[in-house]
Amino acid sequence: MDISVVIPLYNEDESLPELTAWIARVMQEHRFTYEVVFVDDGSTDNSWAVIEDLKKQYPAIRAIKFRRNYGKSAALNVAFEAAQGDVVITMDADLQDSPDEIPELYRRIKEEKFDLISGWKKKRYDPVTKTIPTKLFNAATRRMSGIKLNDFNCGLKAYRKDVIKTIEVYGEMHRYIPVIAKWAGFKKIGEQVVEHRARKYGVTKFGLSRFINGFLDLLSIFFVGKFGKRPMHFFGSLGVLSFLMGTFMALWLIGEKLYHLSAGIPYRRDVTDQPLFYIALVAIIVGSQLFLTGFVAELVTRNAPERNQYLIERELH
Known part of the structure; x- marks a missing residue:
């Protein structure tokens, strides 16, 4: 037809x-x-x-x-x-x-x-x-x-x-x-x-x-x-990036405080007094959640019945 x-x-x-x-x-x-x-x-x-x-x-x-x-x-x-x-x-x-x-x-x-x-x-x-x-x-x-x-x-x-x-x-x-x-x-x-x-x-x-x-x-x-067959590439990448940014900000605050204390420069008593601390904390938490989301999605994908179904155009035997 x-x-x-x-x-x-x-x-x-x-x-x-x-x-x-x-x-x-x-x-x-x-x-x-x-x-x-x-x-x-x-x-x-x-x-x-x-x-x-x-x-x-x-x-x-x-x-x-x-x-x-x-x-x-x-x-x-x-x-x-x-x-x-x-x-x-x-x-x-x-x-x-x-x-x-x-x-x-x-x-x-x-x-x-x-x-x-x-x-x-x-x-x-x-x-x-x-x-x-x-x-x-x-x-x-x-x-x-x-x-x-x-x-x-x-x-x-x-x-x-x-x-x-x-x-x-x-x-x-x-x-x-x-x-x-x-x-x-x-x-x-x-x-x-x-x-x-x-x-x-x-x-x-x-x-x-x-x-x-x-x-x-x-x-x-x-x-x-x-990203349907590789969700970890999406969620994992965002998660790692967010986690590293948060960790860098937290280490920066700690390093800055230690430097001021060793140099005898007046400094806020608590790191938690700074807004940047809470931004760093949120970034670390969000990053961890995104990474875990990618990990769970990867497990679901690997156990899906169509995980290895690929579109084959032609074959020769």
């Missing part, structure tokens, strides 16, 4: 017939073998009934329905497990992504050998309350990940099959799939300017909480990807 089109949806019953017909038309024009994988993320409208009716007309449709709303990441993760196409295209169900982009995305994956291509909605029709947070989010993600993409969260993406069968998406991590793919060893990541269409049906699902949660997930991705 050439292409799997993965479409997570939540309360999009109005747009599904038009979107499905559009996808089918593009596939027939380019003679692709394909499937459309809908994941109904606990919709409360008639989305599932619409999908059931569409299935009678379009046999290429496959569909999964959640009992409740789990979020886009969960929907994508389940769809990735089910997808069978050599190239997997993800798009939103609200008609803001154009199926006409599919042939070029497919060509670039197959001919230019990209692992992942992310769409870039260069001209957007979203309100300012969404575009400004999105720009800030993209800038922070570029800075932390080193991936030069302008639009990490574009729903329209193309993947080589190996990518979606290797990565796991959870929480709000769908925003960071390029980052997850990079940490998994898929480094040929490209970008393509795509059309962004004004919303025709329904209302946006974007909220401020998603932006905040997305930033926290970015920190998680960065930490787990860099």
Whole structure:
């Protein structure tokens, strides 16, 4: 099978017939073998009934329905497990992504050998309350990940099959799939300017909480990807640095007092009278705690069942 089109949806019953017909038309024009994988993320409208009716007309449709709303990441993760196409295209169900982009995305994956291509909605029709947070989010993600993409969260993406069968998406991590793919060893990541269409049906699902949660997930991705298998390198390094700084300050205070006493220079009677003493004490305690945290995390990591699971690209026997 050439292409799997993965479409997570939540309360999009109005747009599904038009979107499905559009996808089918593009596939027939380019003679692709394909499937459309809908994941109904606990919709409360008639989305599932619409999908059931569409299935009678379009046999290429496959569909999964959640009992409740789990979020886009969960929907994508389940769809990735089910997808069978050599190239997997993800798009939103609200008609803001154009199926006409599919042939070029497919060509670039197959001919230019990209692992992942992310769409870039260069001209957007979203309100300012969404575009400004999105720009800030993209800038922070570029800075932390080193991936030069302008639009990490574009729903329209193309993947080589190996990518979606290797990565796991959870929480709000769908925003960071390029980052997850990079940490998994898929480094040929490209970008393509795509059309962004004004919303025709329904209302946006974007909220401020998603932006905040997305930033926290970015920190998680960065930490787990860099130190997930060696937490002692992170906590231990900070712990040793803090402990040594505190010890140096404490020794400095003691040495300073001994010098003043031996030279007969007036000096405070107690070292504890100085604020620097308490800073040194806190630094030593924090350093010890960070080191112990790294040690415990290392023990947990070593006993985890996936501690020696590595991503092997190919083998020769």
